[in-house]
Amino acid sequence: MNAEAKKPSVANKLAATRMAGRLVNEYWEMVWRAKEEGKLVCWYEGSAINPFLEAADIVWVHGEAYSAMLAARHQEGPAQQAAEDRGYMKELCSYARTHLGCAVSNQRNRNDADTGLTGIPSDDDIASKLPPPDMIISAYAYCSTGQQWDEMTSRLFGKKIPIFNVSIPWIWASKKDAGYIRGQEWEETSAYVARQLHDMVKFIEERTGKPYPWDRLRELMTNVKRASELRLEAMDMCTATPAPASFFDWVVSIAPINQLPCTTDIVDYFTAVRDEVAERVKNGVGAVPREKYRLFFDGIMNWNKVGWLAEKFARYDAAVVAGRYTHMAFWQEPGLIDASDPVMGMGQNYLICPNNHSSPILIDLIMDLCGKYEVDGMVIHASRTCRAFTNPQFLIADAASKRLGIQTTMFEGDVVDESFYKDELVNSRVEAMLEAIDARRMSAA
Amino acid sequence: MDSAQILSRFADVASQPLAYAKAWKDRTGGAVIGSFPMNFPGELAHAAGALPLIIQESEEAITVGHGLLFPFYCGFTRSTVDQAAKGDFAVLDAIMFGDHCVQLLGAADAVRVAIPETRVIFFQLISSMCDPWTLGRARETFLALKDELEEFLERPIEDEALRASIRVFNANRTLIRRLYEMRTAGTAALTAAEMQHIVKSSMVMDKAEHTALLEQLLAVIEANPPAAPRGVRLHLSGHFCQAPKPEILSMIEDCGAVVVGDDLFHGFRYISTDVNETGDPLDGLAEWYLARNTGVPCPTRVQNDVDWDAFLIDAMRKESADGMIVLMAKFCEPHMYYYPEVKEAFERHGMPHLLIETEHESMALEGLKTRVETFLEIVKRRQDAGALAPQASRGRTLT
Numbered sequence: 001m002n003a004e005a006k007k008p009s010v011a012n013k014l015a016a017t018r019m020a021g022r023l024v025n026e027y028w029e030m031v032w033r034a035k036e037e038g039k040l041v042c043w044y045e046g047s048a049i050n051p052f053l054e055a056a057d058i059v060w061v062h063g064e065a066y067s068a069m070l071a072a073r074h075q076e077g078p079a080q081q082a083a084e085d086r087g088y089m090k091e092l093c094s095y096a097r098t099h100l101g102c103a104v105s106n107q108r109n110r111n112d113a114d115t116g117l118t119g120i121p122s123d124d125d126i127a128s129k130l131p132p133p134d135m136i137i138s139a140y141a142y143c144s145t146g147q148q149w150d151e152m153t154s155r156l157f158g159k160k161i162p163i164f165n166v167s168i169p170w171i172w173a174s175k176k177d178a179g180y181i182r183g184q185e186w187e188e189t190s191a192y193v194a195r196q197l198h199d200m201v202k203f204i205e206e207r208t209g210k211p212y213p214w215d216r217l218r219e220l221m222t223n224v225k226r227a228s229e230l231r232l233e234a235m236d237m238c239t240a241t242p243a244p245a246s247f248f249d250w251v252v253s254i255a256p257i258n259q260l261p262c263t264t265d266i267v268d269y270f271t272a273v274r275d276e277v278a279e280r281v282k283n284g285v286g287a288v289p290r291e292k293y294r295l296f297f298d299g300i301m302n303w304n305k306v307g308w309l310a311e312k313f314a315r316y317d318a319a320v321v322a323g324r325y326t327h328m329a330f331w332q333e334p335g336l337i338d339a340s341d342p343v344m345g346m347g348q349n350y351l352i353c354p355n356n357h358s359s360p361i362l363i364d365l366i367m368d369l370c371g372k373y374e375v376d377g378m379v380i381h382a383s384r385t386c387r388a389f390t391n392p393q394f395l396i397a398d399a400a401s402k403r404l405g406i407q408t409t410m411f412e413g414d415v416v417d418e419s420f421y422k423d424e425l426v427n428s429r430v431e432a433m434l435e436a437i438d439a440r441r442m443s444a445a
Numbered sequence: 446m447d448s449a450q451i452l453s454r455f456a457d458v459a460s461q462p463l464a465y466a467k468a469w470k471d472r473t474g475g476a477v478i479g480s481f482p483m484n485f486p487g488e489l490a491h492a493a494g495a496l497p498l499i500i501q502e503s504e505e506a507i508t509v510g511h512g513l514l515f516p517f518y519c520g521f522t523r524s525t526v527d528q529a530a531k532g533d534f535a536v537l538d539a540i541m542f543g544d545h546c547v548q549l550l551g552a553a554d555a556v557r558v559a560i561p562e563t564r565v566i567f568f569q570l571i572s573s574m575c576d577p578w579t580l581g582r583a584r585e586t587f588l589a590l591k592d593e594l595e596e597f598l599e600r601p602i603e604d605e606a607l608r609a610s611i612r613v614f615n616a617n618r619t620l621i622r623r624l625y626e627m628r629t630a631g632t633a634a635l636t637a638a639e640m641q642h643i644v645k646s647s648m649v650m651d652k653a654e655h656t657a658l659l660e661q662l663l664a665v666i667e668a669n670p671p672a673a674p675r676g677v678r679l680h681l682s683g684h685f686c687q688a689p690k691p692e693i694l695s696m697i698e699d700c701g702a703v704v705v706g707d708d709l710f711h712g713f714r715y716i717s718t719d720v721n722e723t724g725d726p727l728d729g730l731a732e733w734y735l736a737r738n739t740g741v742p743c744p745t746r747v748q749n750d751v752d753w754d755a756f757l758i759d760a761m762r763k764e765s766a767d768g769m770i771v772l773m774a775k776f777c778e779p780h781m782y783y784y785p786e787v788k789e790a791f792e793r794h795g796m797p798h799l800l801i802e803t804e805h806e807s808m809a810l811e812g813l814k815t816r817v818e819t820f821l822e823i824v825k826r827r828q829d830a831g832a833l834a835p836q837a838s839r840g841r842t843l844t
């Protein structure tokens with residue numbers, strides 16, 4: 001344990017986010033009870049297709065979320081080891097590796113049960129508690145790794161579990177009319193994805209043996225849309241100085257928007273978040289007590305490091321005000337969702353994952369965010385095994401320095417494999433960037 | 446030309462693909478259309494009178510490319526970006542692709558920024574291979590690529606011209622497949638590096654010119670059948686977008702192996718499947734796209750009803766191969782995903798294999814050599830012990 005962790009907390013986290021912890025725990029308890037309750041279980045990664053499943057009373061397990069949960073609880077080790085034992089190499093997406101490790105443990109337990117050995121995971125063994133799937137749906141935007149992960153999961157279970165693939169093409173945006181959520185490519189791709197989602201619903205009907213409850217989906221999407229609007233409203237208020245909430249608060253708020261049951265609880269959650277943010281703005285309270293720097297965070301989260309990084313930046317008096325991961329994903333365009341006929345808008349939101357637009361559009365969006373939140377610098381987390389996020393990072397860094405004239409710094413880490421993370425490097429790189437910001441300010445003064 | 450001269454011509458083109466393209470362009474005045482591997486049908490560009498060229502990993506050290514792509518990417522993508530940033534792709538009029546490996550997408554984005562004056566045409570090919578709409582979507586994709594190519598080259602690609610190009614490509618593939626059969630049968634003593642040069646140069650050269658050389662080569666070999674090479678019969682597997690370094694292939698053979706088959710992209714994967722020569726040519730190309738993954742399954746696609754591991758075991762039986770060396774390009778995610786399936790299947794069937802990870806940067810061949818020698822020893826000992834029948838307990842994996 002390092003000395004920093006023992007000091008009292010400096011980061012002024014939103015109190016409302018505590019509710020997320022409770023909701024998340026309740027959700028996982030529901031997942032772990034699924035088989036006892038005779039529920040069908042669907043494994044999926046990537047796009048938030050959970051409302052489609054929830055409406056049909058299918059328990060949904062998002063692979064990344066499971067891996068992130070294990071890492072956040074520092075319990076990812078056994079699953080990663082199980083994956084490694086089967087030959088999954090360390091350079092593979094660590095989300096996938098961790099989740100596949102859960103599948104390996106699951107299979108092992110099942111085989112042990114067949115042979116009368118043990119077969120029953122202990123309550124502490126969260127990796128093994130993941131209920132096996134009755135179906136797999138793959139709907140991964142941009143990253144080929146997501147689709148292959150699902151395929152390998154299906155193979156791990158002996159190809160006995162029905163799998164459905166939704167192809168979500170990358171928006172290459174080379175045509176003259178191309179732009180963010182506009183142009184012929186956007187329209188055609190949206191229609192292509194929506195068509196497949198309708199077929200996915202047929203697949204779900206085949207699994208449940210019941211007509212699809214469209215009314216229920218409309219109801220859930222009404223909640224999602226409202227929760228998303230509230231979330232964006234609260235995010236917008238963080239243009240204030242000091243910023244009332246940080247990137248790390250938004251990281252904690254990913255589960256409520258992306259994966260928790262789409263009941264009114266998520267609306268209540270984001271209402272509380274929005275209200276607290278508004279209150280802070282009114283009182284001039286910041287997420288960092290002495291906000292001296294405002295930073296943008298590019299890259300996916302280090303799930304084993306969320307609280308720790310929040311604390312680290314707070315101690316540097318640096319408010320991380322926005323990020324690609326949090327501010328460009330997760331039902332990011334509620335305006336596209338028509339709750340009375342939600343499929344097209346859902347598909348379009350899947351198309352706007354923070355990587356699924358090629359660099360011309362992506363970089364414009366990031367530069368706009370940096371301008372909007374008036375950042376002084378950009379911290380780039382080069383996640384070793386998530387190349388979907390690292391792909392455009394040199395281009396982003398270049399644009400940030402050339403177009404905005406802001407400082408950037410990079411550090412290597414990973415989504416859920418802590419071994420790729422080097423603390424000293426983060427310290428020295430961030431410190432060097434903050435010093436450069438200071439020097440620039442002095443010379444400007 | 447004798448066979449040595451023909452093979453040397455293939456080797457030259459394989460090692461200097463862009464120089465070949467430059468010379469071709471100077472000679473013909475035609476357009477050169479580069480493509481990223483592995484599924485863009487060169488027939489489309491050929492039918493438009495252009496030279497289709499599959500972009501190759503360069504032997505050069507990566508320098509400027511370091512500022513565009515991280516070092517934890519496969520050698521192909523890093524080298525491609527590096528070549529673009531160095532201006533090596535000036536000879537290419539456009540680049541086309543439809544594949545979507547996540548690293549390739551990153552490379553494509555960087556290439557477009559590095560060479561803004563070169564058109565990069567993309568339309569994503571469906572990689573989920575057994576959906577009811579896969580065939581239709583593949584056709585739509587090839588149609589979209591064709592439309593954009595027509596617009597770019599300012600000339601239509603007529604169906605008849607496309608059918609003619611398909612015939613030219615099929616003829617070339619057929620001849621290379623013939624060489625593959627002869628190599629397996631021991632009637633064409635081609636080394637693994639020579640075979641690579643043949644296939645790799647076919648990805649670059651004007652197809653008719655390549656075919657004419659192949660015909661000569663076949664005639665020479667058939668007129669003077671060489672003695673069948675002796676050694677441990679091996680299948681080489683893996684290595685997708687980039688060609689394994691010839692020195693690795695030679696080292697493996699120098700250790701006492703004879704390569705009798707492969708499923709490398711710079712090998713059998715590239716020429717495995719022909720396109721229907723009659724009917725609608727876009728239908729033919731879409732069917733080809735599906736058929737080649739059923740024929741030689743690729744881990745970059747997802748297809749629940751075919752198994753790469755089963756294909757490999759079957760291929761080895763047909764080739765009477767005694768062992769398999771898996772060549773894995775470092776950081777190649779599709780390969781890393783599938784490898785445990787292959788490993789387990791080989792262990793279950795008692796078939797030995799050795800995994801070698803390759804890198805763009807120069808590799809310590811000495812250390813590798815020891816591993817290969819040990820592996821071949823084990824294979825030989827199994828043979829001596831008469832352990833030819835598959836027995837689960839005898840499966841050996843060396844890593």
Ligand code: SF4
Nearest residue numbers: 093143145146386388
């Ligand atoms: S590499 Fe990144 S985007 Fe791709 S599956 Fe893994 S976490 Fe998702």
Ligand code: SF4
Nearest residue numbers: 519546549686777778
């Ligand atoms: S399939 Fe493998 S070799 Fe090809 S681009 Fe992707 S990672 Fe590189």
